[in-house]
Amino acid sequence: MSARRTSTGGLIDRSRTVRFTFDGKTYTGCAGDTLASALLANGITLVGRSFKYHRPRGVYTAGVDEPNALVTVFKDGVREPNIPATQIELYEGLEAESQNRFPSLDYDISALNQLAGPLFGAGFYYKTFMGPVVGPIKGTRFWMVCEHFIRRAAGLGRAGYDKDPVRYERMNAFCDVLVLGAGPAGLMAAEAAAKGGRRVILAEQEPRAGGAANWSGETIDGKPAAGWAKTMAERLAAMDNVRLLTRTTVWGYYDGNNLAALERVGDHLAARPPGAPRHRHWSIRAEKVVLATGAFERPIVFPGNDRPGVMLAGAAERYANQFGVVPGEKVAVFTNNDSAYRAAAALKKAGGAVIAIIDVRPEISAAARGLAEEAGVVPLLGHAVVGTAGKRLTKIMVQRFDAATGRLSGDVRPVEADCLAVSGGWSPAIHLASQAGRNPAWDGRLNAFLPPEPTQEWTGAGAFTGAMTTAEALSTGRDAGLAAASKKASRAKLPEVAAPALEVNPAPVFEIKADGKAFVDLQNDVTADDVRLAHREGFVSVEHLKRYTTLGMATDQGKTSNVPGLAIMADARGLPIPDVGTTRFRPPFSPVSIGSLAAEKHQHFKPDRLTPIHDWHVERGARMMEVGLWHRPMIYGDPGETVEQAYIREAAAVRASVGIVDVSTLGKIAVKGPDAAEFLDRVYTNMFSTLAVGKARYGLMLREDGIAFDDGTTWRLGEHDFLMTTTTANAGNVMQHLEYFLDVVWPDLRVHLTSVTDQWAGAAVGGPNARKMLEACVTRSKVDNETLPFMGIVHGEIAGAPVMICRLSFSGELAYEVYCGAGHGTHVWEALMEAGEPFGITPYGMEALGTLRIEKGHVTGAEIDGRTTARDLYLDWMLSKKKPFIGSALMDREGLIDKNRIRLVGVVSLDGQPLGGGAHIVEKGSLEDLGESIGHITAFCYSPALSKYIGLALVKGGKARHGTRAFVSDALRKRFGPVEIVSHHFFDPEGSRMHG
Known part of the structure; x- marks a missing residue:
């Protein structure tokens, strides 16, 4: 495949050359490129290896739905893996590398996994590695032997260990109307709501407003759609009651119209301004929400559909129109709907050679025929792509296809092509609506799921609602904005759109059944055969299907794979797709940086609570610690004191005086x-x-x-x-x-x-x-x-x-x-x-307080841990026999009065070393053989009253073990040593001191 940059067109700035590196080699792109478009412009089509089989993979989409082109980015001394190349804005000095390959991207030794493909089908983790091993390591499960190698081979990018030096911010915002998506529908909704006097926030995940208008090639009010969108965005940004947030992805929809968003403030900059954050996390509370989130194009499943050079038709159109990149010298188009014809015409107009349009339908609309003429080809109707060839795509195989029966017939015809643009229809991006309420509803006209009935204060607009044309999007956007405005705004005349009346309703063809590996979920290497295997093995519920096969998991969240996967399961069950159902989409909509979630907060969404005496503690040098929501003194350390020295001194002072x-x-x-x-x-x-x-x-x-x-x-x-x-x-x-x-x-x-x-x-x-x-x-x-x-x-x-x-x-x-x-x-x-x-x-402080209570044998939450009973803690003297109380009916169940339950004891270190909270108690063993646990330590300290390390523990048998010896076994701290089990009342068991 040989992609190339066009000499004119697009929204990039050809006068500004940007240098970047990929896998250690330097390339150049243009200002306005993404990493994906710049790689394609340089003829780089192999960008990664797949999750499980390590198959070669290329750029598949042009947006947040990218399943293949995930790369690792190096910036500020930190490596960040699994970033879609389609979402990385090019900047000077960008350093990226491909993932999941060794020793190189072209020659990956783990590609041998493909030879063992039958072993790696759905559920292979569960079925293959659970049996015991025979031979010299008898009794060891096979998984324990294979785990190291499996984990090295699977996965995607490798996370770094270096501290992230950059800053993250958080913001809370309140508005009357939150509009999600700044395509034509979102822009119209924001304008209508703003003119109605409402405070509006408009959030768009792309760098510029416009959505598909930026690359559709349409005209709105006589000007290119991208220019119209830019003017609208500027007009909105100038309004006092509108806040426009670009590079902002709303990733979660929660109760009470509370939405979470991530603003990428500095990812597109080679060097952030001093003090500027990398990401800003927004918590937005809105009275009304307008969802104008658009739609995702979905693929058709056929053998070899994952080969580098195969991409979605809408992505190919976007690369041509927005980035000035024709993604191949010989481009073929495979579709079941009219929208791919617009992509073919755009590629031809950009200078590409469209050599074939393969359409599963026997008839197409007049508008589609007109676009085919613009592309310079006669559509091959009633045919399907049944295979591909080449490490990077070199040819496709085409065969006659009956869309009504799904049957193939006739000879297989090879067609030379280095790019195949595929369109299987469009699915509204209903993820946020699904998070907010009920299950989505199936639409037989679009062969897609539409948003559910609202359970919160939101309304939809544009392709999100199934309105797939720009004219429909503008109309639904205006109406949604008016509905969200408390004051009636004038019903302004809608802009005029010049575009052919395409039939975007796809034929109900989701899979071409032919010989070869056909992928449903490219990110997780889930094949059509995996879905059918799940059906044969009884995993027919959509939720079971998802987890058994990993379909639609990870960062993908079913953006491209959901509907094809459900269609294949529906076919296997002999049911309509709506009867099979769909999984519920969960937040986040796309990955969110941990730094932004933790930004400027020690505890997410929790207040810091200070006692009335807090300032006194701080002024006296107290070292504070968090206890629940509260900040409490840990110690009041003298200069040079360790924490242990301080709490020993404090506890001894209490025992000695006050x-x-x-x-x-x-x-x-x-x-x-x-x-x-x-x-x-x-x-x-x-x-x-x-x-x-x-x-x-x-x-x-x-x-x-x-x-x-x-x-x-x-x-x-x-x-x-x-x-x-x-x-x-x-x-x-x-x-x-x-x-x-x-x-x-x-x-x-x-x-x-x-x-x-x-x-x-x-x-x-x-x-x-x-x-x-x-x-x-x-x-x-x-x-x-x-x-x-x-x-x-x-x-x-x-x-x-x-x-x-x-x-x-x-x-x-x-x-x-x-x-x-x-x-x-x-x-x-x-x-x-x-x-x-x-x-x-x-x-x-708390350390001395804990020491005093351990010496006395008093229990806290460490012992009342949700698993212990009053008898386990020797508090059964408090169980009244004169009255019922909460829990009295069930506290005498057989399992709760078993003498072998873990019960409260004291332990004394016999080697003079600390014990370690959470460490296990064992009867025998060593540091190499940690032994079988009979309980665990709940709390420990150095006791100034006893001059030794002591602890409280929950141990099988409890009092029956008093006076016996055991061992503390702590693999995490590399600790193994002898202890004596004693009464938990270490100090003044008669209570004479507190009754004095």
Whole structure:
């Protein structure tokens, strides 16, 4: 195949030469080229190797639907794989390489996979590698032997490991009308909505507005369509209520008309301006959405349809009209509809030689005949392409074809051609509409799926709706814009379009059944035989078909392959295509950079929550860490201290005198109403209706299936007034849990729930001198043992601020929780610090807090992990026998009371080395043979009270293993060492310190 650049025409700038490299060799293109068009202009048609068979592949499309020409781009010291060459705008110094080949693109050793084609059919992973191996490695599954080689051979590009140095941004935007697609329909919709006084955002994934108008060769209002589109875009951009976003792909449609988009800000630039981002992620919330996303041309499936030189007819037309590239010296066209005739005429006009038009239909329209005359050929009607030849296309084979029966007859006729432009019809790009709601609807006229009925506030326009002519697109665009405008805009006269009245309705021919490998999904190497194999093996559901064969997966998302694949399955089942159905399209519509998703956010779509005392912690040198949504101090490190040294010092200070920790993050829920006590009895495993006013009680919640859910204390502030505290990370889940049962299961209970987490600031003060410290600063109440016994509550003041104090302990020391209004948080904290100075008060962070609780054997979310029961955690003393509660009906199931379940124990390191959270516990083994797990470590620390590394663990048998020895087995950290299994109550098991 010998593509060439035309001397005139197109939207490129021939006066600006751009140099680039591909596979280490330097080439030149023109400003306005894509990498794909520049490669074609240089005669480069072999651009990659296929996913599974490593077959030679060339440029197939001209847009985001490209399945073959995926390349790796090197920029800013980073390699980025799997970028469609059709989407890469050419810039000076662009460096790209082909993928999935070794040692070179022309000579790829893995192409030998084609000889084993029958072994690599659909489902071969599942069927071939699951049996055990016999011989010297008996018992090892075949997959374990082959995995390394399979993974090296499969796949596409190779990701890099270097840190990405560029910046990414995120934006939130709000508009009245969001228009997706700036083709003629989208431009008309945006104009109509804007003139109606609406705030409009117009998003277009291409560098310039116009869509197919840029390469259609039509005229609109007497000027070339591309020029008309440019003028419209400039007019819209000048309007104060319109924002035009080019190079922006809307990739996800979510509830509430919330859409996600990626703007490629700097990919087309050789050097980004200082401070400019590479990509910008947009979260757009719109009152109304207009979907003018156009349509994708689809192929016809026939043997050899993946050979370099075979491409879609619309792509060939676009390369000729937009980029001034004729993709072959001898071009043949194969079609089942009229749109390919326009491509043939465009190629002829650009200087190409169209040597044949092969059409499966016995008759064509007058408009198509007129275009064939312009192309200089007489169409070969009632024929089909049944094969191709050459590493790069050199000839095609043609045979008589009956479109009504699908039968071939007569002799096979060879036709020399180095480019074959194929059109199997057009499928509306309904991906976003499918994400937004229901299943699409089949249209027998277009032989394609049309968008579903809206479930959100969107309307369609243009080819998206099945309106395949420019005149229809303009009309539907204007109407969609008017419908989206709250104020009526004038129904302006539509532009006049000069174009032949083509019949774009395809004949219902999706496959030519002839001998040879015929590909349905070029990106994933799925053949027509793979689809039929899935049918024979029972994978007839479209969702099963997709996963068994990988049809329409990866970046393709069925853009070209979906309808042909479903048609072949429908044929195999003897059903119409709509009865077979279609898969649901899922976001993203096209690949999205991870950098843009994470841009300027540590947690995507989640707020950063700061306690009222946050600034004090930061000013005192606290190292902060994220706990759930909250930022909490990890340590207050002294200069030169490691994290371990800091938390050991802090924890020892609490045991020796007094320490203070910020507990504002604990979930706090106000439970009020005449039936509040009854409600808590049903929610908790233990009794709360008997709790006296002014007292608190530790409580445990189960899920309905009997699994432990959350623990915390609940304080009775009045007869019908309770304050529940929950773990920090589980606060939201507990609130949802309570609201569900109150609203759905027990709506008759007179109870009101309010989350008051943010209304209270909290400090936990603990240590032998904690009471003395509080006595020095608390007024309007005593805090002696008689006035404030264990689990008692008092109200008082600290430095003039009202406070509520409960005596309870998480550290195992004499301890109190002090709560005040959030606005007084820092004021009360500083007063507590001042009162503690004579006692050497030490603020401590999460690491020391964890150390104290591990020493004491208290459980948190690491142990209440969604798999453990109250008995597993030795909290069965809290399971009331006097009342039912959530989970009581299922907590005694056989599997949940099995003595062999993993249960809570303590472990002590016997080699003086750290244990490692998540590490396995084994009875025997080594670093080379890690042994069989009997449990795992949930948390560990160095205990200053015991002067050794200790941990909590969940181990089979639990208490029965106390006093035995085992090993910690941690392959990730290369750790294997002896441990002793002991009680999880390491320190002061009698509780004498906290009751002192």
